[in-house]
Amino acid sequence: MGRIWAIARQTIAxxxxxxxxxxxxxxxxxxxVGLPFALRKEDSVSSAVQTFLSFSIxxxxxxxxxxxxxxxxxLSEEVAGGQILTLMAKPIxxxxxxxxxxxxxxxxxxxxxxxxxxAIYGTARWMATRPPRDEFDQxxxxxxxxxxxxxxxxxxIDFSETAERLFNERLESGAYEDVIEKLDKKKEKxxxxxxxxxxxxxxxxxxxxxxxFENVRCDRSPDRTIQLRYKAEVWAYPMxxxxxxxxxxxxxxxxxxLYQLQRRDVINRYHSLFVPANAVAPDRSLRAQLYNRNPFxxxxxxxxxxxxxxxxxxxxxFTVGTFGGNLARQLTMVMCKLVLLAAFAVMTVCVFSFPVxxxxxxxxxxxxxxxxxxxxxxxxxxxxxxxxAFKKFAELLYTVAFFVIPDFSKYDGTSMLxxxxxxxxxxxxxxxxxxxxxxIGIGLAACLMFQRREVAExxx
Amino acid sequence: xxxxxxxxxxxxxLTKVFKDFWRRDRVIAVDSLNLEVRRGEVFGLLGPxxxxxxxxxxxLLGLLYPTRGRISVFGKPPTDVAVKARIGxxxxxSFLYRFLNARETLDLYGRxxxxxxxxxxxxxxxxxxxxxxxxxxxxxxxxxxxxMARRIGLAxxxxxxxxxLILDEPTAGLDPIGIRQIKDVIRELSRKGKTILLSxxxxxxxxxxxxxxxxxxxxxxxxxxDITDLLSREDRTQFITDKLTPxxxxxxxxxxxxxxxxxxxxxxxxxxxxETYFMQTIEKAEKTNARSSGARRSGALPDxxxxxxxxxxxxxxxxxxxxxxxxxxxxxxxxxxxQEARSKxxxxxxxxxxxxxxxxxxxxxxxxxxxxxxxxxxADRSIIDALMQKKKDADDG
Numbered sequence: 001m002g003r004i005w006a007i008a009r010q011t012i013a014x015x016x017x018x019x020x021x022x023x024x025x026x027x028x029x030x031x032x033v034g035l036p037f038a039l040r041k042e043d044s045v046s047s048a049v050q051t052f053l054s055f056s057i058x059x060x061x062x063x064x065x066x067x068x069x070x071x072x073x074x075l076s077e078e079v080a081g082g083q084i085l086t087l088m089a090k091p092i093x094x095x096x097x098x099x100x101x102x103x104x105x106x107x108x109x110x111x112x113x114x115x116x117x118x119a120i121y122g123t124a125r126w127m128a129t130r131p132p133r134d135e136f137d138q139x140x141x142x143x144x145x146x147x148x149x150x151x152x153x154x155x156x157i158d159f160s161e162t163a164e165r166l167f168n169e170r171l172e173s174g175a176y177e178d179v180i181e182k183l184d185k186k187k188e189k190x191x192x193x194x195x196x197x198x199x200x201x202x203x204x205x206x207x208x209x210x211x212x213f214e215n216v217r218c219d220r221s222p223d224r225t226i227q228l229r230y231k232a233e234v235w236a237y238p239m240x241x242x243x244x245x246x247x248x249x250x251x252x253x254x255x256x257x258l259y260q261l262q263r264r265d266v267i268n269r270y271h272s273l274f275v276p277a278n279a280v281a282p283d284r285s286l287r288a289q290l291y292n293r294n295p296f297x298x299x300x301x302x303x304x305x306x307x308x309x310x311x312x313x314x315x316x317x318f319t320v321g322t323f324g325g326n327l328a329r330q331l332t333m334v335m336c337k338l339v340l341l342a343a344f345a346v347m348t349v350c351v352f353s354f355p356v357x358x359x360x361x362x363x364x365x366x367x368x369x370x371x372x373x374x375x376x377x378x379x380x381x382x383x384x385x386x387x388x389a390f391k392k393f394a395e396l397l398y399t400v401a402f403f404v405i406p407d408f409s410k411y412d413g414t415s416m417l418x419x420x421x422x423x424x425x426x427x428x429x430x431x432x433x434x435x436x437x438x439x440i441g442i443g444l445a446a447c448l449m450f451q452r453r454e455v456a457e458x459x460x
Numbered sequence: 461x462x463x464x465x466x467x468x469x470x471x472x473x474l475t476k477v478f479k480d481f482w483r484r485d486r487v488i489a490v491d492s493l494n495l496e497v498r499r500g501e502v503f504g505l506l507g508p509x510x511x512x513x514x515x516x517x518x519x520l521l522g523l524l525y526p527t528r529g530r531i532s533v534f535g536k537p538p539t540d541v542a543v544k545a546r547i548g549x550x551x552x553x554s555f556l557y558r559f560l561n562a563r564e565t566l567d568l569y570g571r572x573x574x575x576x577x578x579x580x581x582x583x584x585x586x587x588x589x590x591x592x593x594x595x596x597x598x599x600x601x602x603x604x605x606x607x608m609a610r611r612i613g614l615a616x617x618x619x620x621x622x623x624x625l626i627l628d629e630p631t632a633g634l635d636p637i638g639i640r641q642i643k644d645v646i647r648e649l650s651r652k653g654k655t656i657l658l659s660x661x662x663x664x665x666x667x668x669x670x671x672x673x674x675x676x677x678x679x680x681x682x683x684x685x686d687i688t689d690l691l692s693r694e695d696r697t698q699f700i701t702d703k704l705t706p707x708x709x710x711x712x713x714x715x716x717x718x719x720x721x722x723x724x725x726x727x728x729x730x731x732x733x734x735e736t737y738f739m740q741t742i743e744k745a746e747k748t749n750a751r752s753s754g755a756r757r758s759g760a761l762p763d764x765x766x767x768x769x770x771x772x773x774x775x776x777x778x779x780x781x782x783x784x785x786x787x788x789x790x791x792x793x794x795x796x797x798x799q800e801a802r803s804k805x806x807x808x809x810x811x812x813x814x815x816x817x818x819x820x821x822x823x824x825x826x827x828x829x830x831x832x833x834x835x836x837x838x839a840d841r842s843i844i845d846a847l848m849q850k851k852k853d854a855d856d857g
Contacts, residue, residue, distance in 0.1 A: 006571035010557070017559040082555030086616065089521045089549035089626075090572040091541045456523035457478075 003092045007100025011074050012108050021108060024067040028112065031059045032119040036127050044133040046141040049124055053145075054418045056123070060116045061334045064109050068338050069361040071105040072345035076354040084455045095447040098346060102443065105342040110335060117331045121324055143225060144272060148321035148422040151229075152286075154311050155212045157200065163193035202307040203245075208291040211314055216286045218318030224277040227317040228288055231270045235305040243267050243306060244294040254281035262295040277318065286316055320422050329423040330413040336435040337408050341365060343439045347446035350453060364405060371407040374398065406438050466535055468624050468655045469497035469520060474529035476515050476679075489515040491679040492529070497624075497657050502650045504670035504687070505659040512679035513659035514552050517628050520657075521549060534624070545573060548622030552629045552659075554613035558602030562593050562612050565601060569616045580619075586762030587615035590645075606633040614642065621765050624655045631665050636738045643669050645761060652766030667691070700730060 015021040035056055039048045075098075078084040087097065128146060132138035143149075167189050170176060176183050203209050218226055234243050243265045250258040256279050265271045280286045292306050308314060344364050348357035367374070378398055383391045411431040413423035474493040480486040490512040497503045505513045518524040519531060522538040536543045556565055563584055570580035588594045591611035601609055610633055617625060627646070631639045646656055646669045660666050666673060667687065674684040683690070704712075709727055716722050 002574045003572055006568060009571075010560075010568050013564070014557065014559055082551065082553060083557060084555075085518070085521075085523055085551045086549065086555055086569070086613075087572070088523055089544060089547065089551075090569060090620075091543075091545040092572050093541050454524045456518040 004096045004100040004103060007087075007092070007097055008104035008107060011071065011101055011104025014074050015071050015104075015108055020070055020073070021067065021112070024063050024070075025112065027063050028060055028116050029119075031063070032056050032116055032123060036123055044137040044140075045127065045130050046132075046137050046145055048130075049127050049141060049145055050418050052127060053120070053124060054414060056116075056120050057330065057334070057414050057417065060113065060120070061337070064113055064116075064334075064338055065341055065365055067112070068105055068109050068342040069345045069358060069365065071108065072101070072342070072349045072357065072361070073354050074104070075101050075346060076349040076352070076357060079349075079455060080353065088455050094451045098350060098447050098450050099443070102342055102346045102446075105346070106339055109338050109342065113331060113335055113338065117327060121327055124323070139274060140272075143227065143274065143319070143420070145418070145420045146323040147319050147420045148323065148326035149227070149317040149420050150217075150320040150422045150424075151315045151317050152213050152216055153315050155214045156311070157197075159193045159196040159200070160189070162196040163189045166192045166196065201309075201311065202305060203290060203292040204305050205301070205303050206293055208289055211288045211290070213286040213288070213316045214284065216280045216284050216316055216318060218277055218280060218320070220277050220280050220282075222276045222278040224319070225274040226277050226280060226286070228273040228275060228314075229270055229317055230273075230308070230314045232265070232267060232313070233307050233309065234267045235307065236302060240302065240304060241267055243304070244296065244299070244302065245306060246291040246293060246295040247273060248289040248291065249273070249275045249286070250279040251281050251285070251287040254283065254285070256281050264296070272317070280318075288314075288316075317421075323420070326417055326420075326423050329425065329428045330417045332428050333411045333413055333423070333431045336431045337368075337411060340406065340435045340439045340442065341368075343442040343446065347442050347449065350446050350450040367401060367405050368408040370409075371402055371405065372409040375402075406435060411435065465499045467496045467498050468534060469495060469657065470532045471495040471516075471520075472530045474516070474519065474531060475527050476512075476519060476524060477527040489679050490519070490526075493676075493679070493681055495674060495681075497655060498672075499655050500650070500653055501671040502646060502656045502658065502669050504666040504673035505657065505676065506661065506663070506666055506673055507659075507676035508661055511676040513661075513676060514628055515679075516676070517549075517626055517657070517659060520626065521547070545620060546623045548617035548620060548625045550613050550617040550625075550627045550630055552632065554606070554609040556601045556609055556612060556616075559600060561600050562588060562597040562604075562615075565612055566616055566619060570619050573620045575620075583619055583762065583764055586764065587618060590618075590760065590762055591615045591641075607635050607638050610634050611638065614645065618645075618762075618765060622654070624657070625649060627656065627658045629660055630658060631660065631662055636735055637742060639665065640735060640739060648761045649765065654766060703729070 035052055036048070039051055043051075078087065088094070092100075124146065128141055132141065167185070176188075200209065216226065218224065228247065228249060232243055234240055243263065245263055247261040247263060248258055249261065250256040252258050257276075259275050259279055261273055261275070263271070263273070290306070292304065294301050341361070341364070345357070345361045348360045351357070352360065375398065378391070378394060381387070381391050381394070411427075411434075413427065415421075416423050471493055474490055474495065475488070476490040477488050478486045493512070493516060495516070505516065507513050515524060519526050520533055520538055521544070522540075531538050533540075533543050534546060557568075560568065566584040566587060567580065570584060575583070585594070588597050591614060593608060593611055593615075596604070596608065601612060604612070610630075614627075614630070617627070625646075627642075630642045630646075634642065643665060646658065650656055650669070650671075656669075658666065658670065670687050672684070672686050673690065675682045709724075713724050716724060
């Protein structure tokens with residue numbers, strides 16, 4: 001360990017004294033400290049904080065990724081500059097040297113990430129002390145951004161019984177008589193089930209619908225709130241962009257108060273209702289009922305039909321942690337990515353000279369970050385005529401490349417964090433184990449490559 | 461130096477072929493080299509530029525892998541990490557970190573040997589003192605002159621008190637003080653029982669310190685042997701005496717001619733070596749405390765070096781010299797050869813009195829008669845020094 005640490009120390013000293021790290025520290029400083037001042041003053045505090053969090057976390061991750069790649073330069077520089085000759089003549093196993101280099105990068109990048117994280121936290125808290133635009137702004141900031149909320153989807157409803165009943169009714173009424181021989185019962189029942197589900201998601205005028213949630217494990221004290229978040233569409237004639245309806249949240253049968261909320265919402269956008277947490281029943285269930293009726297006195301009743309595109313458009317959110325904890329978990333995932341990237345960068349300099357290694361590492365970073373996007377674009381790529389062969393080739397390349405390259409977007413909790421969603425510990429642990437395994441694999445490959453390398457040969 | 465012991469380095473048919481991008485043979489750098497470096501000797505690897513000296517050394521250290529052939533260092537393959545704990549290496553150029561200062565550099569290398577902090581710090585200070593850079597120890601190496609960097613290179617090679625020291629072109633880029641100092645260090649370490657492999661194309665340096673040499677050319681071994689055997693002129697005899705009058709010279713000439721039928725080929729005052737003269741000049745300048753931002757004249761070899769080596773006859777002489785309060789390198793040099801010189805010069809005289817085969821007649825008056833024999837020449841120098849001193853005393857008086 002002494003030897004590994006000696007190499008790591010040396011790498012850190014080099015990056016600081018050769019001012020590589022300092023440049024990045026300056027970038028990060030400007031980003032974290034300067035960004036709040038660059039945001040428009042007329043914006044609400046909540047959206048300013050959201051913008052700040054999103055850009056600062058993304059920016060810090062980006063700069064530190066570049067730094068991790070640039071710091072690996074140290075090893076190739078030693079090979080090119082001959083320092084490796086003196087080092088490798090000392091009793092340090094090759095693998096310890098490689099691990100030492102990696103550790104140096106990881107420690108420095110980790111320290112910078114930790115510092116940036118603290119700065120981001122402090123700045124976000126400081127921004128939150130600005131006078132809010134209105135009460136809603138303040139509430140949103142507290143309960144939707146600077147928090148860690150867990151989301152519960154509505155309890156799935158089984159429509160197969162309904163489908164079965166409908167099927168039997170239609171069978172009895174003779175609706176299938178003409179096609180009875182060719183009728184695929186299974187398919188027909190599936191269709192009926194889908195219809196029933198869609199029907200459930202649709203509220204005709206003056207209709208009401210119950211949505212149940214389970215496992216709402218929140219603090220049920222009345223001064224806390226839970227949020228009902230939804231996005232709805234409205235079918236109306238003439239065209240209308242506004243949803244007017246009434247929510248009833250709570251289940252008096254289970255001894256909770258019933259809260260009545262009158263809404264006038266823009267359609268096709270997410271809205272959050274703040275409901276006191278004692279609407280949740282002691283068995284941790286929550287009932288919300290939507291009534292398609294204009295609750296506002298003196299306004300006409302419109303013949304609007306409300307519909308939800310999917311059941312995923314309705315959820316209940318409640319606080320399970322703090323913003324600080326959430327930020328720490330998100331940054332832990334960022335660190336996992338940086339650790340893996342550092343291992344990859346060290347591996348490339350074990351084989352190539354720095355310019356080549358640098359390009360390879362950048363390509364790796366780009367592919368790992370854009371993996372999801374690339375996959376999407378590949379799916380939507382035209383596969384007619386001459387493009388077919390190209391698409392097949394690209395698919396093959398993609399399959400091979402992403403067998404090796406991890407998908408970093410799977411471990412990105414920025415959007416969760418920005419929306420005050422809980423970055424779960426389970427997610428973080430998955431990132432640690434998956435990216436950790438990747439790091440070990442890459443590290444082993446790096447050690448093996450460096451073991452075989454003739455360090456006095458500089459013609460690479 | 462027991463020849464029966466296992467050699468420190470042994471290679472058999474060692475060959476290194478550098479390949480190009482397409483794996484085609486590009487150049488044969490070392491070709492079927494059989495090398496043997498014995499314990500306790502100073503071994504010189506000689507050859508012009510590009511003759512394969514550095515490549516051989518890099519293979520001995522596992523920095524390059526041989527294409528064919530075998531290497532053993534202390535009976536193990538050179539990639540063995542444990543072996544490297546017993547080796548000190550000074551590469552052909554001082555490849556050091558520009559952004560570290562001298563002390564940090566030595567600290568880094570000390571850490572690679574997993575030395576305890578206290579031992580490491582102690583050794584670093586002693587080594588800095590030895591190479592005369594204590595005053596410059598906090599300057600970054602990037603600001604150092606080539607020679608100063610070379611001194612740090614030497615210090616890092618000694619930080620583990622190595623049993624086997626590999627010096628690739630150790631005197632390259634050094635000023636005469638540095639060269640003299642490196643040679644002193646080599647000689648002193650050799651006395652302390654260290655094995656030293658030294659590569660150079662500066663023949664004077666090799667000649668001064670090496671016991672055995674191998675001459676390489678085009679990657680092949682061209683000649684190997686004891687430097688004394690290779691260089692001794694068995695057909696010549698040299699006298700050095702106090703200044704003689706022309707009459708006495710004539711008498712000797714006649715005597716020689718009559719008694720042995722030999723002619724004297726050259727007679728004259730022996731000239732001082734430029735190195736000796738240079739060292740004296742610098743010593744004088746230092747006594748007047750002249751300012752210099754460069755390396756200082758260095759201190760004694762640190763006591764940790766060879767502390768565990770078995771004592772030998774010459775060590776006794778060295779330790780005697782060490783006992784005096786801070787002896788400068790020059791002083792050490794003055795003392796040692798003189799003490800040795802007595803016996804050496806006696807040997808020379810004995811040698812002279814032995815009947816010798818008749819040398820072939822020579823007419824060129826300028827032919828040097830000095831036997832190019834290492835031990836003898838060292839003895840001669842001390843005699844010269846003594847004579848010079850006497851002459852000076854006489855002049856001063």
